[in-house]
Amino acid sequence: MKRGMLPLNALRAFEATMRHGQMKLAAEELGVTYGAVSRQVRGLEEVLGVSLFVGPRNRLTPSQAARDLQPALQDALDRIETAVLRVQRRDKRTLDLSCLSTFAMRWLIPRLFNFREVHPCIDVRMTADDAPVDFARDRFDVAVRVGPGPWDGVNVTELFADEVGPVLSPTLLEPSGSVMWENLAALPLLHTRTRPAAWAEWCSATGNPIPSGGQEFEHFYFMLEAATAGLGVAIAPEVLVRDDLAAGRLFAPFGFRPSGQRYVALTPVHPSDEAVAFADWLGLQSKSDASPC
Incomplete structure (x- = not known):
C-alpha cells in the first residue's frame, strides 16, 4: 500500500487497542468513543483483507496477523512521537x-x-x-x-550495584573495628515497608540470628532519617547513605553486601x-x- 493511502487513524486505533488490550482503554487514550475505535479497527480489517481480532467483543483475542503487525507499527509511531517531541522541545x-x-x-x-x-x-x-x-x-x-x-x-544505563548493610548513628554505639553482633542486635531495629525482609535477608546471608521486634516506617526515607537521628539501626543501601557515612552521621560496622x-x-x-x-x-x-x- 502506498504511503498516501495508509489509513493512519485506523492504524492508531489498532495500535492503542493492542497496547492496552481493550478498545475501551484505547478510546480513552485517543479521546474518542468505544464505537469509533471499533469502527476504525473494522475498517482496517477490510482494507487489509484480514481479521485482526477474534472472539466476542468483550474478550477480543489478537489474530496472528495482528501480532505480526503490532511491533513494527508501535515502533513507527514511537519514532514519530519522538521526532515531534524533539521539535516541540527545541526551545523549552x-x-x-x-x-x-x-x-x-x-x-x-x-x-x-x-x-x-x-x-x-x-x-x-x-x-x-x-x-x-x-x-x-x-x-x-x-x-x-x-x-x-x-x-x-x-535502553539501560547501569548506575550502582545495590549493596546493603546495617547502619546506625555514632550516638548509639562507638564506631570501632570491634563491634560485635550481640551489641548491634541489642539496639532498636528499624524496618521499612519498602523492604520488609531486609533484616532477614541480611542475617541469612551473614549467618547471624534474625532479631525480632523493632519499629516499622512506611517510607524508606523516614527510616533513614530515624537512623540518622539515633532511633535505632537500619539495613540500608550503601548508595542512599553514602553522604551520611562520609559526614560521620552514620557508620556501617559490618560494611555492605550485594543484594543481587x-x-x-x-x-x-x-x-x-x-x-x-x-x-x-x-x-x-x-x-x-x-x-x-
Whole structure:
C-alpha cells in the first residue's frame, strides 16, 4: 500500500487497542468513543483483507496477523512521537524524570546542580515513582529504578550495584573495628515497608540470628532519617547513605553486601536528545561517585 493511502487513524486505533488490550482503554487514550475505535479497527480489517481480532467483543483475542503487525507499527509511531517531541522541545527542553523517591532525595538532588552546569538549557521535571515504567503510556524520558532485571524493551544505563548493610548513628554505639553482633542486635531495629525482609535477608546471608521486634516506617526515607537521628539501626543501601557515612552521621560496622539488585537508568528504545544527555550524565556521576568501600 502506498504511503498516501495508509489509513493512519485506523492504524492508531489498532495500535492503542493492542497496547492496552481493550478498545475501551484505547478510546480513552485517543479521546474518542468505544464505537469509533471499533469502527476504525473494522475498517482496517477490510482494507487489509484480514481479521485482526477474534472472539466476542468483550474478550477480543489478537489474530496472528495482528501480532505480526503490532511491533513494527508501535515502533513507527514511537519514532514519530519522538521526532515531534524533539521539535516541540527545541526551545523549552524539559526532561520528564521518574525516580525512586529516596534515591532522589538522598543521592540525585544533591548532585543535580552539576547537570544544570553541564546542560543549562534542560529543565528536569521529576516525579517520584517506583512502579514498572511503560514509556508509551507514562510519557517519561528517563526512569531510575532498582531491581534484579532483566529490563526488556528499553535502553539501560547501569548506575550502582545495590549493596546493603546495617547502619546506625555514632550516638548509639562507638564506631570501632570491634563491634560485635550481640551489641548491634541489642539496639532498636528499624524496618521499612519498602523492604520488609531486609533484616532477614541480611542475617541469612551473614549467618547471624534474625532479631525480632523493632519499629516499622512506611517510607524508606523516614527510616533513614530515624537512623540518622539515633532511633535505632537500619539495613540500608550503601548508595542512599553514602553522604551520611562520609559526614560521620552514620557508620556501617559490618560494611555492605550485594543484594543481587542494581540501580539503573532506563530510557525508551528511541530516546530524546535530553534523555540521552541525562542518562549519560547519570552514568558518569555514578562512576565518579563510586563507593569507597
